[in-house]
Amino acid sequence: MKADRQAPIGVFDSGVGGLTVVREIMRNLPDERIVYFGDTARVPYGSKSKNTVIRYSRQIVHFLETQQVKAIVIACNTASALALDTIEKEIDLPIIGVVKPGAQMAVETTQNKRVGVIATESTIQSGLYQQLITEADPAITVYGKPCPLFVPLVENGYFNDGNPVTKLIIAEYLQELKDAGVDTLILGCTHYPLLKKMIGDFMGDEVHLVDSGKVTAQAAAAALDDLGLLNGKKTGGTARYFVSDTPDNFDELAHTFLGEYAGGTVERIAIETY
DSSP states (O other), X not given: OOOOTTSOEEEEESSSTTHHHHHHHHHXXXXXXXXXXXXXTTOOOTTSOHHHHHHHHHHHHHHHHHTTOSEEEEOOHHHHHHTHHHHHTTOSSOEEOSHHHHHHHHHHHOSSSEEEEEEOHHHHHXXXXXXXXXXXXXXXXXXXXXXXXXXXXXXXXXXXXXOHHHHHHHHHHHHHHHHHTOSEEEEOSTTGGGGHHHHHHHHOTTXXXXXXXXXXXXXXXXXXXXXXXXXXXXXXXXXXXXXXXXXXXXXXXXXXXXXXXXXXXXXXXXXXXX
8 A cells, every 4th residue: 555655754662762763854854744652651661571562562553553654663672673573564564673774884884893782681682783783794793782771861861961870870881892892882772872972982982883863764764765755845844742651751851852853742642552
């Protein structure tokens, strides 16, 4: 079934982290309409089982389908790693995840063939980043490190540059990757770009940070272009936001994540009913 070019792009994440992808989509595709769902009542996904993440993702995709979206971007590394393969077989819409674009960028970037991946426990355990990178270049060694406290730190606003608590946790998690001599580090969770400055300061200038949000937005633009689904009207994009918990905190964080692109309505929905 051919989707309507003027229909919105659906984007979802376990919480507010996916707004880093929304920001990049807005930057790359300023005339597109966006419908975003943040599962703020059930964040984080990184400690959930595969079956649970698939169930949550199914509910969200069903909701986005009621919004007549033309494509879906899974702006969550955990859901991309655990649920994308299952969900894309069940729907008749283009679906784009964040793992493959980030892995490809790391392969193209590394010079010393040592790549670090920081992500949630579930994403690291899935082995998907490691698999995609080594399939593309078997000479690359991949060092995976789960960072389970990063998502709650971001969701609770602990991402201001120099925050002493966050700096301590970054050092605790990343010292072994620094010692391993990685020259490329994938920020394998869409929440992590909010910590990019502090992570970069700790790892040093010689380490290239791969922001999966940026490359995913570029991948989404390319996929929509290939399918003839880019909005041809130069009317300026709009955004509507939906959450599974109170909208108040989301609205505040959205301004931090989106900056100049902030704006649009926020509504709470009962996602379990979908």
